[in-house]
Amino acid sequence: MRSVLRQRILKPKDVAIFSGDINQVIADLIKRIYILKSQAEDGETVTNVNDLFFKYSMEGVATILYESRLGCLESSVPQPTLDYIEALGLMFSMFKTSMYAGAIPRWLRPLVPRPWREFCRSWDGLFKFSQIHVDNKLRDIQCRMDRGERVRGGLLTGLVLGQELSREEIYANMTEMLLAGVDTTAFTLSWAVYLLARHPQVQQTVYRQILKNLGERHVPTATDVPKVPLVRALLKETLRLFPVLPGNGRVTQEDLVVGGYLIPKGTQLALCHYATSYEDENFPRAKEFRPERWLRKGDLDRVDNFGSIPFGHGVRSCIGRRIAELEIHLALIQLLQHFEIKTSSWTKAVPARTHGLLTPGEPIHVCFVNRK
Numbered sequence: 001m002r003s004v005l006r007q008r009i010l011k012p013k014d015v016a017i018f019s020g021d022i023n024q025v026i027a028d029l030i031k032r033i034y035i036l037k038s039q040a041e042d043g044e045t046v047t048n049v050n051d052l053f054f055k056y057s058m059e060g061v062a063t064i065l066y067e068s069r070l071g072c073l074e075s076s077v078p079q080p081t082l083d084y085i086e087a088l089g090l091m092f093s094m095f096k097t098s099m100y101a102g103a104i105p106r107w108l109r110p111l112v113p114r115p116w117r118e119f120c121r122s123w124d125g126l127f128k129f130s131q132i133h134v135d136n137k138l139r140d141i142q143c144r145m146d147r148g149e150r151v152r153g154g155l156l157t158g159l160v161l162g163q164e165l166s167r168e169e170i171y172a173n174m175t176e177m178l179l180a181g182v183d184t185t186a187f188t189l190s191w192a193v194y195l196l197a198r199h200p201q202v203q204q205t206v207y208r209q210i211l212k213n214l215g216e217r218h219v220p221t222a223t224d225v226p227k228v229p230l231v232r233a234l235l236k237e238t239l240r241l242f243p244v245l246p247g248n249g250r251v252t253q254e255d256l257v258v259g260g261y262l263i264p265k266g267t268q269l270a271l272c273h274y275a276t277s278y279e280d281e282n283f284p285r286a287k288e289f290r291p292e293r294w295l296r297k298g299d300l301d302r303v304d305n306f307g308s309i310p311f312g313h314g315v316r317s318c319i320g321r322r323i324a325e326l327e328i329h330l331a332l333i334q335l336l337q338h339f340e341i342k343t344s345s346w347t348k349a350v351p352a353r354t355h356g357l358l359t360p361g362e363p364i365h366v367c368f369v370n371r372k
């Protein structure tokens with residue numbers, strides 16, 4: 001089932017076609033920032049940027065998945081979207097409890113009802129939302145076919161027409177992808193602007209490269225991203241320092257010998273790449289924010305470093321990686337074209353906190369100063 005999806009969004013060129021849709025969402029993001037600035041006491045500070053980037057990520061990923069807009073960045077967010085956000089909030093607030101809810105034996109559920117009840121309530125809310133959007137698309141496709149039109153479209157249309165997945169499988173995959181694609185992207189963008197605000201020199205270097213290679217107002221598409229390698233390096237460095245999923249796991253499929261230790265088949269392995277990301281052996285001066293460490297300077301440089309694998313690795317690695325990268329690269333380029341990102345008197349040092357996901361431990365507040 002996963003391979004059907006994977007073959008449609010595996011490579012950067014597969015998702016490049018979504019640049020136009022994402023840019024429309026970015027235009028709304030920028031408008032929203034102007035509105036928030038106009039409401040701020042100092043006319044510059046956007047408080048809790050994660051709230052903003054949550055809406056951007058949800059709108060962006062839904063645009064690709066459902067081929068429709070949700071209105072997350074509007075001043076008045078539509079009710080079904082608010083209901084979804086509530087279900088998602090419930091899912092994450094219950095993360096630890098609900099993670100174990102699936103493992104509670106049936107006989108125990110009436111005795112300890114809350115975890116299972118909440119688990120079902122949040123998943124039902126998330127499924128319902130996907131179902132509405134998938135069904136809308138199916139109706140739309142049917143109408144167009146009845147009119148004798150040639151139907152072409154994006155991801156969902158392709159899945160429906162391809163008939164490789166059942167309707168239930170499409171609901172399930174869309175639900176999971178939307179769930180997996182919102183907070184992950186939002187936290188990463190929040191950390192990226194936080195790091196840029198706290199490292200003005202780095203920001204200036206990245207901005208200069210954008211200015212030189214793309215220009216002040218050119219709206220970038222996926223084909224422009226390789227022209228600004230520092231933007232790609234910025235994302236890698238952000239995810240090295242703050243990997244949203246700080247650890248990962250696998251069960252060995254055969255006996256393995258690693259570093260002289262025998263690991264028998266069937267062993268559950270946990271890898272904390274948050275820890276390996278901070279090892280000087282893997283990344284010299286590992287605690288420092290230095291995006292340029294990811295730039296290839298000569299043919300002998302190895303910039304792929306397994307010390308940091310924020311999207312996982314192998315056949316079960318993140319299926320939405322290319323979508324996330326597109327959303328983040330294009331957003332960062334345009335944010336830097338429009339604004340200088342600065343700390344404000346409200347900006348505090350923000351520690352990372354782990355509760356399932358690695359999240360900012362405090363709200364991030366930064367200034368978006370208009371560029372002349």
Ligand code: HEM
Pocket residue numbers: 002061176177178180181182184185188239243244245248249309310311312313314315316317318319320321323324
């Ligand atoms: C910065 C953003 C993101 C990060 C850091 C991230 C990270 C990850 C990681 C570490 C995994 C586990 C991989 C493994 O076990 O090897 C994963 C799985 C997954 N991700 Fe992402 N992700 C991001 C964005 C997205 C987006 C935008 C989507 C959907 C559009 C998505 C959909 C998924 C799905 C469906 C899985 C499960 C894959 C499977 O089990 O086959 N992710 N992600």
